[in-house]
Amino acid sequence: MTTEKKPIDPGTRIGHVHLKVADLERALGFYRDVLGFELTQRYGSQAAFVSAGGYHHHIGLNTWESRGGSPPPRGTTGLYHVAILYPTRAALADALRRVVAAGIEIEGASDHGVSEAIYLRDPDGNGIELYRDRPEAEWPRQPDGSLDMTTGRLDLGELISA
Structure with a gap:
């Protein structure tokens, strides 16, 4: 069966x-x-x-x-990051302003085509992704309809002034 x-x-x-x-x-x-x-x-x-x-x-x-306790050492299993989805680009920009004002180090920022993402760590070393999705109609797609996600540079200066 x-x-x-x-x-x-x-x-x-x-x-x-x-x-x-x-x-x-x-x-x-x-x-x-x-x-x-x-x-x-x-x-x-x-x-x-x-x-x-x-x-x-x-x-x-x-x-x-x-x-x-202390964070787990790199190279071990566990949580990679928690992704926090913001409803708008303006809300993501506000989160970025808060993080910058608090002096928290930003580890990376990417434009994935479907979303814009900022990467950092919380005080315990947990990976945090702050992101917003673009409207689904704007998502890049392959000719067969599958997603064509990329990892490009996200301009944080432009975002923070949004």
Whole structure:
């Protein structure tokens, strides 16, 4: 008997991510105070949940297994980055201004054709991608209709003045 493999339901979304952090206050200083997420709940000094727009939480920050810990060394498995999707180019530009004002190092910035992305690290060394998607009608495509994503230079000076 052959089992037909069905694709995942197109309405499926990733709802939230939990990050192990070494210092909860330091992590809140980044996610709440720099990026602007709202604190929705806190479990003392062990965990906090932040969101955008009143959702119960987009990001969970916890010290349950990591209080005082250090980031995993490069070359090991684990989370590569968390991607935070901004609804507009103006919102992404605002995020960039916040990051620059906080003195946070930007590791990279790319125009992928379908999106514009800024790459950095949180205080615990977790990779963070701040991005916005272009409207789907503008996505570059191959003649067969498949996506033709690229990695080009994103002009941060032009973006920050947007």
